[in-house]
Amino acid sequence: MPRSGLPKLIATDLDGTLVRSDDTVSAYTHEVLDRVRAAGIRIVGATGRGPRLSSLTRADIRAADFLVLAHGGWVYDVTDPQPLRSARLPGPVLSTLLDDLERAIGPLTVMVEALEHPDSPLWGTRTPDWRYEVVVEERPRHECVAGDVIKAYACSASHDVDDLLAAARSVVPPAVATITQAGLNVIEICPPAVDKGTGLAVVAETVGVDPADVLVFGDMPNDLPMFAWAGWQRVAVANAHPTVLAAADEVTLTNDLDGVAVYLDRLLSR
Template sequence: MTKPGLPKLVATDLDGTLVRSDDTVSAYTHEVLDRVRAAGIRIVGATGRGPRLTSLIRQDIRSADFLVMAQGGWVLDQAESTYLRQSWLPGSTLLPVLDALEAEVGRLSLMIEALEHDEAPLWGDFDPTWRYPVTVLPRSRAECLSGDVIKAFVRSFGHDVDDLLEVARRLIPEHVASVTQAGLDYVEICPPDVTKATGLAVVAEAVGVDPADVLVFGDMPNDLPMFGWAGWSRVAVANAHPSLLAVADEVTLTNDEDGVAVYLDKLLSR
């Protein structure tokens, strides 16, 4: 049982929120998260990273009971080592979507995430703007989309990522695919009804926690759905995207200042 006045579940984004600009998580943050879990509060890592990065996710949020990955499409119960959700998007569905986008904004760079095993490569067009270490296997668009995929990353050569996201939201019906952006130069195209909110809802149902008892942290537009879903408090780090700062209940310090840990440390000290 958690103490009165505390949330029953804490979900935090990783990159740009829990993880610092040098791609590390401080010892202080790990220590605070351990104390949160010891207080009876479940911890969820909610990230855009796909299941191919499970080992890295576990390294960055060691105390997590659940991992919500791939923007909510894959949900892993760490204690049981079982997936509660695995979502796929038919490649054939993506073909007309990409055609519609390119008719509006011009040629797009495309990378596909289709494999779930740890450290699996992406397929498609390697792009030097990708800031993380990655192996990209060159494949034609037809080869990339010949089967089901976890998600697609698309980048415009002439449009800002927020502008591309606006176009994608206008052109792609929600029943066809979900679209978002997570701080890179890419818009991510995921299966329909895949958001961090729907992923967290799977966790909440599994453990019997009401959204009103969930505290969330984030920094980018892909965190907006869980900000709309959680009810205990929605906390943005100070370095967050303007769209998130506009709807946050509270703002903590930046990721480089361990803002999530500082907030939770104060919360436990009340």
């Protein structure tokens, strides 16, 4: 059932949720978000994008007060260049983890995100079917895991991404790494205890907001931790992954029909 009143904080995923399939955010969406912020509600962009894409992220959600990046591993107050959270996965841990996965699953194509600076390249072997522009520096595996990383991407020629995710989670304990998928046909390997729920918890603690007062929007399995954490309402866009639709309290229109903005517009008009 729709909740009464208004939430104190709104967090939304970007790609596939706020951002349309053509990688744009409509003027209508920006206008609605501006009205949300004018109503005194804090806004958080919560995305799998790493800190190297913070400029793009700020452009896509201009009204945001905070950014939760890298699936929760990096958290920023947009007024402060220093992150509130900056988590990394040790290279030796990632190396062992990948060896364990390949013994159980078979060969993997791997890229790592090691640098947080704007527009930094990824390292490794470019994964097939990657839909976004990205510079990949081809490097052997041992070089990619020589230092700590923000996250890693892995795909398998013999496994669908959902099957790969399930298989990887059966091999890698949560205490070693958090593994998720965000719709890119790759699994994403993050530090332990890093997800959008724990990232939002950093924001909530910073501003003194209870999870019960947080409204969230999402579309992919990497959004499920913030669905589990937030208590005001959990809303999926109609194009969401089946697991997200099943976890949602409500379903709004697709990302291409500005479902987040339509929901918020109606919320403000009640």
